[in-house]
Amino acid sequence: MKIGNLKFDERVNDIIGKIATREMRFPYLVMRRIEDRQSDSTPVYEIFETNRAGDEIQIGAVWERPKRSGDGVVLTGMIDDPSFREPLPIALFGDETNGFDVQWRRERDRDTQGGGFGNRASSGQRQGGFGGRSGGGFSGGSTAGADGGYTGNGRGLDDEVPF
Incomplete structure (x- = not known):
């Protein structure tokens, strides 16, 4: 987009x-x-x-x-x-x-893309990253709960959201 x-x-x-x-x-x-x-x-x-x-x-x-x-x-x-x-x-x-x-x-799930992207290892973990952060990755879906609060969808606020 x-x-x-x-x-x-x-x-x-x-x-x-x-x-x-x-x-x-x-x-x-x-x-x-x-x-x-x-x-x-x-x-x-x-x-x-x-x-x-x-x-x-x-x-x-x-x-x-x-x-x-x-x-x-x-x-x-x-x-x-x-x-x-x-x-x-x-x-x-x-x-x-x-x-x-x-x-x-928005990045799609790993299994549907077939392989690594953006220097990530096969485990889905990013090597290095923006601002020194590592780990995580956005796999789609919302991180907001029904009340609008942050749920994380399995990720912390400091986890990287790689492209």
Whole structure:
């Protein structure tokens, strides 16, 4: 499901764009390539937004992941902030020259997908992760109980929700 787009803007010499869902709206995001990556596990891009005080804060990161077919890479990441109930998993399709479509999707159950995804081992556990978190993974369904309270659906609030 397309939730936004990002494109290089020559006026500001940055990749800028927006993401909007029913509950979230980011009208001006900046995505910057990390030039001095220390390893392959380092994100390729960082995503920033300006907060109410005018400070630019990092709210996301994007990594290159090998495609299942083994031919090329896909860009996947997270938009996250302590004020969110859970991170927003994203994937970017396109390139810096023509721009990126930002996509979101709810991950399906492991058995129906046949194999690992997003650097997860066959056990469903993610290796590494956004913000240093590990374990978990969103397998669909709601984490809200009938009263609207958090039930976790078998996961804690600090567990990663990988794309």
